[in-house]
Amino acid sequence: MNDDLVLEVRDLEVKFFQDVGTVHAVNDVGFRVREGQSVGIVGESGCGKTISTYSVLRLLPNNAVITKGEVLYRREDGRVIDLTKGDADGELIRSIRGKEVSMIFQEPMSALSPVHTIYSQMSEALMLHTAATPEKARERAIEMLRLVGISAPEQRIDEYIFQLSGGMRQRVMIAMALMCNPRVLIADEPTTALDVTIQAQVLKLIKKMQDEFGLALVLITHDLGVIAHMTEYVYVMYLGQIMEEGPVSEVLVEPKHPYTRDLLRSIPKISSRNAPLAPIRGTVPDAYQVPKGCPYAPRCANVIPNVCTEARPRRLSVGDDHFARCFLYDEKRPTAPVGSEATSSSDETPDVSAANGSKKERND
């Protein structure tokens, strides 16, 4: 693990073992974040964004198993620990969860208790992790509520979550996540359930908190606009795998992977409102049966027959700190059998012109 990293997930694999079959939710996923950096994870619904990040804090449902990989976390004293080791409810992970690494959940109503006041939920983590007295915890909770823009926090703190609007609940969850001054904040679709104006306010607030506290931020979303505004580096996920990763300024401007390009093309643009939308054809396949080749092959317009469907592409360098898993960039890709469609027609020849970076084998 590089010295500047605070969190590094390596080769993570998570499966759900069920009577009806095995769900391959996360396959060989890796992502990294430095102190103070903001990274994004983007992808369609069901691609494994939540399960990847739940693995970091060992918050997985009971039927999920981490079958491979490491979650390396650097503590303040410099020691690196693997959070996949040990009991999911053990002392070590409990000492980190909510204190050093905190999470804003996708669904505030399922993450917050309807039967406890805001005060009792906000103070719980602080009193658990520090020697704070109830009075000190109350003081800190009021301060955090004020910071996230809740008016009259002295009164609000004794209310219940159902008494708040959606935007306010999300603010409370942000305040709660920051109670213990964490080093890493994972925000899972923090604004999906909100209307656009409140969305913008909440995102602005997260950014402000990140700057103010020097947090390492991992932001999960299906919205590339949010990625563009909020993050420096992005991981594009598809069917439990990272398809492309790189600086946001490169990935969104010059995407290399066909999936990223298709995602970008599918965003409606106000400036061209008469132009037809270009949704990605088909849907994300079932995670019970991950294709043996490239997971995007069934939907990819650039698919190389008998190549993309047969083997899994490697992670290749396609630019400065920019990687993609796609055979279009692989000089050593397996060749299709003679006489197959891949070699028979020039129309089938993939467009590799976009592969303008050096092509190296995986170098992590």
Ligand SMILES: Nc1ncnc2c1ncn2[C@@H]1O[C@H](COP(=O)(O)OP(=O)(O)OP(=O)(O)O)[C@@H](O)[C@H]1O
């Ligand atoms: N409790 C569960 N039991 C079985 N499979 C599950 C469970 N939770 C998630 N999965 C499966 O794991 C895969 C990854 O799901 P995950 O929730 O991480 O997706 P996501 O990218 O966060 O989607 P969304 O954008 O809808 O939140 C999916 O195939 C999903 O069906």
Ligand code: SF4
């Ligand atoms: S490996 Fe093949 S199928 Fe997969 S994205 Fe690249 S061109 Fe498309």
Ligand SMILES: [Mg+2]
């Ligand atoms: Mg999710």
